[in-house]
Amino acid sequence: MRFRAKIVDLACLNHFSRVINTIAKLAKTCTLRLTVSKLYFILSDKVANGGVSMWCELCQGNFFDEFQMEGVAAEHNEIYLELVPENLSRALKTAQSAKAVKIKLTNKHCPCLRVAVELPSLSSSSRIVTHDIPVGVIPRRLWNDFREPSVPDFDVSIYLPVLKTMKCVVERMKNLSNSIVIEANLSGEMNLKIETDLVSVTTHFKDLGNPPWVSEDECQSSAQDRDLESMAEARIDIKKLQQLLAGQQVNPTKALCNIVSKRIVHFILLHEDVSLQYFIPALA
């Protein structure tokens, strides 16, 4: 099992750091899946996470100048690692002016992801900082736990409002209530509602637009037969929503959510070279 990669371009490094920072805000521990062409940051929906799950996919070619990977075996050419993304985020934090950053999977005393940052210095040789991030290697028999989640059979799919605005609203609401109701319909309207004993607050968004989903089978057509005005809603933990919104450092190219009434909300945030899916289950 081998992995080594190198980033030389500063813009790529900054971009990669931002992705890692976002992941770090969403999960304390997550799984990194490496394949020949992609990296995935996966959080599976265990009870410990409060039922949220995350699937983030990056094309390695967009970030790394060099990328070499050899999986556990020829027919399973992948590596699954468990790591604390905050560590990776910290390692990259002070690398913003680096000449090069190399990442390597090593096993000196225990498996580690070694991040080596080459920094410019006034002396003849560069300054080198290495960060050994301890990782856990996930054995093949557990790989099934980390399969890509399928798009749920949603009732409504709608584009999200400007994330910054949504974040501000949710942050203020967080002070008043622990749960928030997201409801939306197929006419491009979305409401964020909180209700407590003393007060209820609703923020209305309209003209958001509904993304067109290609329905391949019968079940999706039920969504199309749906009354355009009727709202699908789900009550979710407001902190989880706030975490998701606060973690976004760059405005995504496309941001949408799929609501399965009273069951789950599926967020999809797409950037040029990164896609992030986040599932927040509805509260009982």
Next chain:
Amino acid sequence: LSRIGDELYLEPTESGLSLRTVNSSRSAFASFLFAPLFFQRYETGGPQPDGELLRCKVLMKSFLSVFRSLPSLEKTVWKCLILLKPRASRLVVQLHCKYGVTKTHNLAFQECERLQAIFDTQRCASSLCAPARVLAEAVVHFPQTLAEVTLGAGPGGKISLRNYVEDEAGEPGGAGGPPPRPWGAGNGPLTHLLPPPEPSKTMVTELWLAEDEFQTVAVTPGSRITFCLKEFRGLLTFAEASNLPLTIHYDVPGRPVVFTLDDTVLEVHLVLATLLDPERSSQPPTANGASHLPAPSDDFADDLESYMIAMETSAYEEGSGAPPSPTFPLRTPRPAESDPEEEEEEEEEEEGAVPGTPPHKKFRSLFFGSVLTPGGPGPAPTQEVLAEDSDGEY
């Protein structure tokens, strides 16, 4: 100084005004000596009946509050007068400001013994001197919460800084030495129900600086010491602000490390205790060049084979049975016999070590020993050393 201790000791001497402090566990001492030239006027007054000049200590917080807002001070204050009134038991700090405003602060002081750490930079085997900026840039890679850092002299003349990680077993570790968790061969039948191992061990960060980043390098190859980063950061901030080069004098682990800043009118010393290294203690004390430092990784020479993963992939094929989590090999803790031996030796040497001060981990107050320490290094014998934790008296 406030980063280190809670009390500020003021000691006027013929060679200037010395401001000193020590931390509660007596593992850090700092002194700033301002030469008379630094001041517009410097008068020590007459000696006390016991032949010594009056010394006092005040609460750090009280003293700092006088100088609370630096920018506004610079704009409004044109003269600052500090005088000691022994009869009134007051330290007076008078700020003469613009527009005829005078602010007078009367601080209560306590008389005290002379605070002096025993150290001798001449006896330190290794020394380094670097512009403060280089060290500040080095330290930025370590998290703010990091307690201890290890400074070492590595191969090729490179100097390394590494965060110090302590195992649960109390052994120095790096990204090695897993905490003693019950896995490995011979585990119970329920092992397979355990969740995949959590990478709960600490991240290890290591920085290598080339020799030519320093102004002077005179180190014993393979030497290294571990000291507290927090107190060092305080000095580093000062050094950077005043643009002075910082000199580091150190010896073997266990003996204090001395940081100095030198200027025409200011002399600064920061003395920190260093960690007694149980690994090293099993070695003969005059180990020369026996380096425990891992070599700087060869990655940068692009050596593909250096770090092949030696995973026990065979463990994955096991269907039945209780496959132990294959990632962390059991590591037996080092035998600790060498430890008490070394500690005994140290205790003999430092018989005057401050009793009743709980050693912070393995840091010892090694430099507040009695003047009677045989062969102890030291300044002039007229000084008295704090033999007891003065906190108990008040």
